[in-house]
Amino acid sequence: MPLDRLHHALAADLEERGAKGILKGAEDVIVKLLPADGERGPRFLLEGQGDRPFIKMNANGYLGMGHRHDVIEAEEVTSRAFGTGPGAVRFISGTYQHHVDLERDLAAFHHREAGMIFSSAYAAIVGTLVSLISKETAVISDALNHNCIINAIRLARPSVKSVYPHNDMKALDEQLTVARGTCRRVIVVTDGIFSMRGDHAPLDEVATIVRAHDDAFPEGVVLVVDDSHGVGAFGHSGRGTEEYTGATGVDILVATLGKALGVNGGYVVGSQQVVDFLRESAPTYIYSNPITPAEAAAARQALTVLDSDEGLALLEHLRAMTARFEKGLVDLGFETIPGEHPVVPLMVRETARTSALVAHLKANGVLATGLNFPVVPKGDEEIRFQVSAEHTPADIDFVLGVLGAFSDSAA
Numbered sequence: 001m002p003l004d005r006l007h008h009a010l011a012a013d014l015e016e017r018g019a020k021g022i023l024k025g026a027e028d029v030i031v032k033l034l035p036a037d038g039e040r041g042p043r044f045l046l047e048g049q050g051d052r053p054f055i056k057m058n059a060n061g062y063l064g065m066g067h068r069h070d071v072i073e074a075e076e077v078t079s080r081a082f083g084t085g086p087g088a089v090r091f092i093s094g095t096y097q098h099h100v101d102l103e104r105d106l107a108a109f110h111h112r113e114a115g116m117i118f119s120s121a122y123a124a125i126v127g128t129l130v131s132l133i134s135k136e137t138a139v140i141s142d143a144l145n146h147n148c149i150i151n152a153i154r155l156a157r158p159s160v161k162s163v164y165p166h167n168d169m170k171a172l173d174e175q176l177t178v179a180r181g182t183c184r185r186v187i188v189v190t191d192g193i194f195s196m197r198g199d200h201a202p203l204d205e206v207a208t209i210v211r212a213h214d215d216a217f218p219e220g221v222v223l224v225v226d227d228s229h230g231v232g233a234f235g236h237s238g239r240g241t242e243e244y245t246g247a248t249g250v251d252i253l254v255a256t257l258g259k260a261l262g263v264n265g266g267y268v269v270g271s272q273q274v275v276d277f278l279r280e281s282a283p284t285y286i287y288s289n290p291i292t293p294a295e296a297a298a299a300r301q302a303l304t305v306l307d308s309d310e311g312l313a314l315l316e317h318l319r320a321m322t323a324r325f326e327k328g329l330v331d332l333g334f335e336t337i338p339g340e341h342p343v344v345p346l347m348v349r350e351t352a353r354t355s356a357l358v359a360h361l362k363a364n365g366v367l368a369t370g371l372n373f374p375v376v377p378k379g380d381e382e383i384r385f386q387v388s389a390e391h392t393p394a395d396i397d398f399v400l401g402v403l404g405a406f407s408d409s410a411a
């Protein structure tokens with residue numbers, strides 16, 4: 001067989017990943033959505049699991065936008081009128097009114113001059129960082145930043161790269177001081193919400209430190225924030241970590257349309273000059289299809305809902321369900337990291353117990369994500385729960401009941 005030797009090498013690689021415990025393994029296949037019914041939110045049927053309904057406590061759809069009739073209707077009407085795919089990249093013939101309208105609305109929502117959509121937030125970060133990192137750029141990055149930031153920096157090959165310990169503002173300040181004289185431009189990049197634990201960057205402090213060093217570099221210090229888990233889930237009106245921390249001075253904000261907004265795609269908002277530059281330079285924008293016109297219309301409808309009294313009510317319900325779940329965990333004797341973000345970690349701090357708990361949850365119809373070493377540091381093993389505005393008080397109590405049954409049997 002011509003690929004025998006390659007297959008051998010690939011099998012060995014997978015085996016090594018298995019031994020390290022980092023294989024993702026078989027994926028759950030969703031075969032049916034059971035819509036919300038009375039006091040219970042949506043449930044899902046999985047391939048091979050018969051009629052047992054599962055509640056998702058591991059999804060990013062924090063506001064349930066993807067299941068709303070008005071959002072689905074916007075997508076359906078637009079795909080009937082304009083077809084499914086965009087048919088080309090943006091600068092050839094793939095730009096539709098829906099893309100332009102969404103970009104304008106995203107910029108207005110975030111109080112920025114301009115917005116620009118990408119096929120995903122991953123593509124948005126890669127396109128932005130690769131374009132803005134020149135040979136004379138130093139990059140300073142939080143140690144827990146998302147994989148898209150890490151890979152974008154690798155691809156961009158900056159002249160200087162430094163990583164500060166998670167949220168360590170003293171180290172960020174020191175690294176900016178060390179960078180003086182080594183480069184023309186500095187990019188400081190951080191997640192807004194860190195998705196493993198639902199904690200957030202102190203963006204107000206980050207922005208203040210960045211400003212204090214700005215004049216020391218010929219092209220200044222640029223602050224780039226990826227708040228993919230923050231927008232639509234955090235801050236009083238869902239404007240994310242900037243709003244929550246009261247930060248001003250985030251130069252370039254990146255986020256996704258595929259989590260709280262319930263659709264698909266990513267975006268950048270910032271100054272007109274930066275966006276004009278990125279349209280001419282970001283490879284993941286220029287050479288890759290945009291989201292479909294129908295997705296753009298659906299995302300625009302979701303944004304309209306978010307930016308309304310209904311959006312505020314959804315966010316309030318999300319905070320109430322998050323608080324109910326956190327309190328329930330503590331009442332059951334579990335450890336969590338308190339916070340307003342709907343990512344709620346249950347800190348198990350032990351591999352075998354984490355795996356046993358996840359298996360117990362699944363056996364009882366609850367989908368949640370176990371994170372073991374080396375995905376998280378030893379001692380930080382956890383189950384990551386994600387609350388949604390689609391969850392009802394009865395849903396939250398159901399999950400707590402399942403967890404309580406485990407602690408009873410383990411006691």
Ligand SMILES: Cc1ncc(COP(=O)(O)O)c(C=O)c1O
Nearest residue numbers: 120121122146195228256258266
């Ligand atoms: C911080 C961050 N950036 C980007 C992404 C990727 O988003 P998308 O699916 O839109 O590429 C994620 C998703 O987990 C994320 O947590």
